[in-house]
Amino acid sequence: MANTRTSETAYHRLRKQAMATSTRHYNARGISAIRCERCQLTSSHCICAHLQSADCPAEFVLIMHRDELFKPTNTGRLIADCFPDRCHAFLWDRLSPEPALLALLADPARQCVVIFPGDEQGERKVLSEPVADGRLLTLIFLDGTWKQGRRMYNLSPWLQGVPALKLNPAARARYSTRVAAHDNYLSTAESAALALDVAGHCRQGEQLINYFVVFDRHYAAMRKNVALTVER
Template sequence: MKIYLLTHPRELPKPTNTGKLVTEVLGASVRLVEWSRIGPDAELLQLAEQGALALIYPGEGSTELSAALADAGLSGRLKGLVVLDGTWQEARKMFNKSPYLQKLPRIALEVSEASRYSLRRNQKAEGLCTAECVAYVLQTLGRGAEAKRLSHRLEAFIEAYAHRK
């Protein structure tokens, strides 16, 4: 299953962006797509119309990832998962201004550990950064080796960034 990182344009140049770690570690099994309100990505639109995508986005109407994968009807047609890459405010904006995202099945992650990512202010206590989110998804999909590589890369990134300050 492919991971689609739908990245807010302001997120791309930020030195604290962890989406770039995901693309670095996962290579061709992830696709970074720059979000556009007026020009949505054609591949994402097509997959959304086919019912082949789900959105990692918590809240009302979302299903926990394990339950969604156990649902043969949903998991049988899924070709990809969309992860919104940006601040919580940017992610909310992308969701609210993209009708095709609002129509996707929503998946929530029920993680028991707090985020290790501390490079930004105003983080949600229960929130994960993009790389943590993708690592959790990979682990749940049975891709433990990739999840572990991504987690180690994130730890090194956080440590290196902290030493630069």
């Protein structure tokens, strides 16, 4: 594994682009804190020393709500951190998505699946596992709040033909920075780890979960303004 603490991921590039074109300032609790530019946690709780990248047989596509880019609680960026050469990131636009995103979705060499709790009685096809047909598995994540994610899932005409991949929420990791309204409301990083497990890429899923747990522990301590305990 190679350390990637200094590399710029697709998430960081997208965030820079959004900041350059933003017409309003993002304000939220903790906005005045001095944060690590990469991991967005304070220097006393920075997780960059724990970051190790690895290759992955699958690729990832983060379709991000604009507000999500600026939230320190965002976990989609953990996917980009762990698999920087296998992750793409785009801002969501209901009617005018990026041409590069449309080209990716239309690539016949890819098997694209959207990771979202699909309605098996609905019109969209729901898979219990990816199809083993030699195409590049491409996992698509709608990165935002659950209200935003459902809107993105239902109201994006260019995404309607992409099947959903069913996950097992009972296998979820612990995530204490947000309170989910329902058991199947997983964070983006948790969803990615479970999707990797479903696809048979358990080693990569475990790596992502381990990094996610570090983030969760550090963020919770930072939020409570307490020092990190030493793990033995």
